[in-house]
Amino acid sequence: MAGKIRQMIDAIINQRAKDNPMLERVIKTKLILKGINPNRYTLQSDDDPTVIGKLEKMMQDLR
Amino acid sequence: MHIRTACSSMDTVDAAVADIVKQMDLFEAEMVLFFASTKYVPDSVSKKMQDAFPMAQVFGCSTAGEIASGAMLNDSIVAMAWDGQAMKDAKIEVVGNLRDENSVRAAFSSFESYFKVSMAEMDPGEYVGIILVDGLSGVEEGLMETIGDLTNVTFIGGSAGDDLKFAATHLYAHGKSHSGSAVLALLKPGIGFTFIKTQSFRDLGKNLEVTKADEEKREVLEFNNMPAAAAYAELLGVPPEEAPKHFMHNPIGLVIDDEPYVRSPQQISGEAMRFYCGVKEGMELSILESTDIIGDTREALEQARExxxxxxxxxxxxCILRTLELKQKNLAGEYGKLFAPYQTVGFSTYGEQYIGHINQTATMLVFG
Incomplete structure (x- = not known):
């Protein structure tokens, strides 16, 4: 399977930034500091379970 | 004036606190933040500062040097007070078990009950957090990650120091002293605020990808599939044994949108490199070169004022490493003078927090 990480990153940014460009930059920075660089993932990227686990936690935490 | 500052280098806690109270001149403080040298006994300084401002919420930490309006100090206490107009409300929580993210959740739950709004929904333009954390705990990255996952509110702050003794740092809140802890203060200012994150480095364009790391120990075992110390030294064009001489001048940075998030090397351990800050496998880092702290700080202050x-x-x-560099270059006085026009308090930290945990940076909370 591929592309799940890109989809999750986009969902997190949408969920949290709510179209605020400043918050979008902050959230991307938080992801990079976690070791997840959004620029590295496309809809063709492999589904790495470790990265998916980190992203799932982020999605849950802000619910 | 809705914010007031004071500082004292008197020898005893009693004399220094009395001096600060006198300088505050009956100011009706809603909140007081103070930073104190470890020359002052931790339990005593925390209690006496709270007793001196009984109507205010008082918190702070120990330092590796203090910053006041116009001067970099040592062996002192510096304090800032906000009145009810500048600080509409604030809630301070102590986080005890720094390795357990439920401790942060408990503090956040208290903030939510107090302010009647969930941390996830809290407006980052209306609220701001200050974090002060034990500078010898080595867990700031995890703490900042947890905070960042739970809220969009910015938490900015520093890791407490202990005058370069590296024995114990202290956090102060509600008249008590704590170690191995963090103090989280959630503020609802009545005036505008912004942030400065300034570090004086340029990207040398020499890249190091972390290919093997022991993240718990903040250690990189391999950069670019080579032993870490050898890879760092090779890119600088120096023998590995000379690499530590370059640590202060040439730290490593995670460069995001042309903005470095500095990771300062601490020591070479075998063939690995240990850092003052977390590094994760897969991170693409760059070697940095130090530039002009005075000029960059002046510019950052001007931008914030505008x-x-x-x-x-x-x-x-x-950062204490910036303070040491300024002292080495005989520029500490000039740095202090940059803040002369403003009510300022601060301290030399063992690490800085803004979005994440960083090194060799100054993070500032600026009020309008």
Missing amino acids: ELGSISGIVNFN
Whole structure:
């Protein structure tokens, strides 16, 4: 399977930034500091379970 | 004036606190933030500062040097007070078990009950957090990650110091002293605020990808599939044994949108490199070169002043490595003078927090 990480990153940014460009930059920075660089993932990227686990936690935490 | 500052280098806690109270001149403080040298006994300084401002919420930490309006100090206490107009409300929590993210959740739950709004929904333009954390705990990255996952509110701050003794640092809140802890203060200012994150480095364009790391120990075992120390030295064009001489001048940075998030090397351990800050496998880092702290800080202050219209107070969390570099270059006095026009307090930290945990940076909370 591929592309799940890109989809999750986009969902997190949408969920949290709510179209605020400043918050979008902050959230991307938080992801990079976690070791997840959004620029590295496309809809063709492999589904790495470790990265998916980190992203799932982020999605849950802000619910 | 809705923000006031004071500082004292008196020898005893009693004399220094009395001196600060006198300088505050019956100011009706809603909140007091103070930073104190370890020359002052931790339990005593925390209690006496709280007793001196019984109507205020008082918190702070120990330092590796203090910053006041116009001066970099040592062996002192510096304090900033906000009245009810500048600080509409604030809630302070102590986080005890730094390795357990439920401790942060408990503090956040308390904030939510107090402010009647969930941390996830809290407006980052209305609220701001200050974090002060044990500078010898080595867990700041995890703490900042947890905070960042739970809220969009910015938490900015510094890791407490202990005058370069590296024995124990202290956090102060509600008249008590704590170690191995963090103090989280959630503020609802009545005035505008912004942030400064300034570090004086340029990207040398020499890249190091972390290919093997022991993240728990903040250690990189391999860069670019080579032993870490050898890879760092090779890119600098120096023998590995000379690499530590370059640590202060050439740290490593995670460069995001042309903005470095500095990771300072601490030591070479075998063939690995240990850092003052977390590094993760897969991170693409760059070697940096130090530039002009004075010029960059002046520019950052000017930008903040333009953004806010005027500056009524600055809380400066300045890395101890920057302080040491300034002292080495005989520029500490000049750095202090940059803050002379503003009500300023700050301290030399063992690490800085802004979005994440960083090194060799000054993070500042600036009030308009």
